[in-house]
Amino acid sequence: xxxxxxxxxxxxxxxxxxxxxxxxxxxxxxxxxxxxxxxxxxxxxxxxxxxxxxxxxxxxxxxxxxxxxxxx
Amino acid sequence: xxxxxxxxxxxxxxxxxxxxxxxxxxxxxxxxxxxxxxxxxxxxxxxxxxxxxxxxxxxxxxxxxxxxxxxxxxxxxxxxxxxxxxxxxxxxxxxxxxxxxxxxxxxxxxxxxxxxxxxxxxxxxxxxxxxxxxxxxxxxxxxxxxxxxxxxxxxxxxxxxxxxxxxxxxxxxxxxxxxxxxxxxxxxxxxxxxxxxxxxxxxxxxxxxxxxxxxxxxxxxxxxxxxxxxxxxxxxxxxxxxxxxxxxxxxxxxxxxxxxxxxxxxxxxxxxxxxxxxxxxxxxxxxxxxxxxxxxxxxxxxxxxxxxxxxxxxxxxxxxxxxxxxxxxxxxxxxxxxxxxxxxxxxxxxxxxxxxxxxxxxxxxxxxxxxxxxxxxxxxxxxxxxxxxxxxxxxxxxxxxxxxxxxxxxxxxxxxxxxxxxxxxxxxxxxxxxxxxxxxxxxxxxxxxxxxxxxxxxxxxxxxxxxxxxxxx
Numbered sequence: 001x002x003x004x005x006x007x008x009x010x011x012x013x014x015x016x017x018x019x020x021x022x023x024x025x026x027x028x029x030x031x032x033x034x035x036x037x038x039x040x041x042x043x044x045x046x047x048x049x050x051x052x053x054x055x056x057x058x059x060x061x062x063x064x065x066x067x068x069x070x071x072x
Numbered sequence: 073x074x075x076x077x078x079x080x081x082x083x084x085x086x087x088x089x090x091x092x093x094x095x096x097x098x099x100x101x102x103x104x105x106x107x108x109x110x111x112x113x114x115x116x117x118x119x120x121x122x123x124x125x126x127x128x129x130x131x132x133x134x135x136x137x138x139x140x141x142x143x144x145x146x147x148x149x150x151x152x153x154x155x156x157x158x159x160x161x162x163x164x165x166x167x168x169x170x171x172x173x174x175x176x177x178x179x180x181x182x183x184x185x186x187x188x189x190x191x192x193x194x195x196x197x198x199x200x201x202x203x204x205x206x207x208x209x210x211x212x213x214x215x216x217x218x219x220x221x222x223x224x225x226x227x228x229x230x231x232x233x234x235x236x237x238x239x240x241x242x243x244x245x246x247x248x249x250x251x252x253x254x255x256x257x258x259x260x261x262x263x264x265x266x267x268x269x270x271x272x273x274x275x276x277x278x279x280x281x282x283x284x285x286x287x288x289x290x291x292x293x294x295x296x297x298x299x300x301x302x303x304x305x306x307x308x309x310x311x312x313x314x315x316x317x318x319x320x321x322x323x324x325x326x327x328x329x330x331x332x333x334x335x336x337x338x339x340x341x342x343x344x345x346x347x348x349x350x351x352x353x354x355x356x357x358x359x360x361x362x363x364x365x366x367x368x369x370x371x372x373x374x375x376x377x378x379x380x381x382x383x384x385x386x387x388x389x390x391x392x393x394x395x396x397x398x399x400x401x402x403x404x405x406x407x408x409x410x411x412x413x414x415x416x417x418x419x420x421x422x423x424x425x426x427x428x429x430x431x432x433x434x435x436x437x438x439x440x441x442x443x444x445x446x447x448x449x450x451x452x453x454x455x456x457x458x459x460x461x462x463x464x465x466x467x468x469x470x471x472x473x474x475x476x477x478x479x480x481x482x483x484x485x486x487x488x489x490x491x492x493x494x495x496x497x498x499x500x501x502x503x504x505x506x507x508x509x510x511x512x513x514x515x516x517x518x519x520x521x522x523x524x525x526x527x528x529x530x531x532x533x534x535x536x537x538x539x540x541x542x543x544x545x
Contacts, residue, residue, distance in 0.1 A: 036288060039300050041277075041280075045307045
């Protein structure tokens with residue numbers, strides 16, 4: 001399984017465990033769930049974005065310092 | 073004076089202001105409540121940036137009538153959009169481009185320390201060939217750590233219908249007609265195939281989002297402590313953008329998209345038909361044209377290429393899609409393809425059926441073109457010619473209409489497996505029916521076909537006063 005897929009499955013498990021184990025009652029406030037969910041998901045995607053940026057930096061560092069030197 | 077009679081009935085949701093008509097001109101009143109937000113929009117440079125990028129409708133500030141000073145901080149006069157269309161009339165890529173426009177606007181807004189406080193698809197209109205935000209009062213000053221208020225609305229108005237078109241069926245765009253505030257996410261989640269759980273964007277913003285809505289719907293949970301920093305909010309907007317971007321739909325195997333390859337015309341007949349339609353349009357020089365049953369817009373472009381605002385309606389979403397993609401590719405500004413089932417045209421919907429207008433309420437058009445259409449309505453849909461003439465007379469001042477005789481092979485095809493109950497579908501009956509509502513100015517047989525092109529003028533009194541075209545164009 002690729003790293004990307006593993007991260008995806010981990011997130012999926014975390015979020016679904018967190019959200020789906022609750023009982024469902026009648027309609028009251030349709031905005032509340034969206035609002036709270038947004039905070040959760042924004043934090044996750046921001047985290048993923050940070051990891052992606054960090055990974056690219058590391059990749060860039062190795063590519064620039066080793067791969068190019070080897071080529072040269 | 074701004075009174076209730078002049079106020080647009082659909083303009084009640086947002087206390088920031090409202091839209092009204094005065095002397096046939098559209099104005100927007102900005103309330104004192106919205107003062108700081110309006111000033112920030114203008115003074116921060118966001119307004120200029122968005123107008124410059126073609127993302128927001130431009131406006132000029134008008135003089136405030138003395139009697140309304142108490143209620144209005146400003147009165148603005150926005151540039152007029154010639155035709156208001158609705159999301160359930162858009163093809164897939166029109167809805168997608170509208171969604172991406174909202175995202176672009178929200179990104180810009182955040183850069184100028186503002187945020188969109190709503191993300192209604194009805195606030196986006198097609199203007200000069202591009203989607204544009206028409207609600208100048210949709211912005212609020214960004215409050216540190218505040219989530220995006222319009223997140224749920226964006227998912228319901230854009231993401232859910234796009235996903236349903238792409239992964240279920242194109243006809244499900246019509247759900248927007250039933251649900252005025254967008255497709256409820258629990259319904260979208262229920263109808264979307266299981267494979268969409270593997271699409272990260274749809275998994276999060278539709279399926280899990282719907283679960284979260286369910287979880288909290290019965291609880292009086294306070295949301296004051298729910299905070300997102302700007303970085304996370306920006307990441308969320310980017311994520312929504314990529315979710316939208318990754319939804320793709322390509323029409324296949326539909327009835328009309330290859331229509332022009334499946335006609336019974338010869339090349340010469342087609343050229344003749346084009347010439348006659350062109351001559352009729354040139355003779356009238358209408359202020360605007362609605363082409364009903366336009367298919368991919370071959371004849372609509374005779375009008376739009378002359379600089380006439382033209383709406384190309386068709387029932388087949390694939391044909392509208394093709395037309396839109398061609399329009400977008402060629403950067404055409406005068407043609408707007410839209411989906412419309414003429415046997416069940418867009419009705420008035422919303423509160424008191426007054427929030428969104430029916431097709432007829434958005435007219436009448438200066439000219440309607442109805443080519444190769446009447447036999448489908450009369451034969452396939454059993455509509456009596458009198459009913460057709462009556463409805464067309466409510467839609468337009470001038471009419472170019474093609475009568476297709478029963479001997480025509482396309483009509484024969486419609487009658488192939490059914491009894492011919494259409495004893496009153498003759499050229500004479502057609503002329504009698506339409507003659508009750510229109511005066512027939514011209515008629516021309518097309519080449520060697522069994523078809524005749526008519527140019528007619530509405531007999532209604534209101535269409536026959538001087539300056540009509542100027543006022544309604």
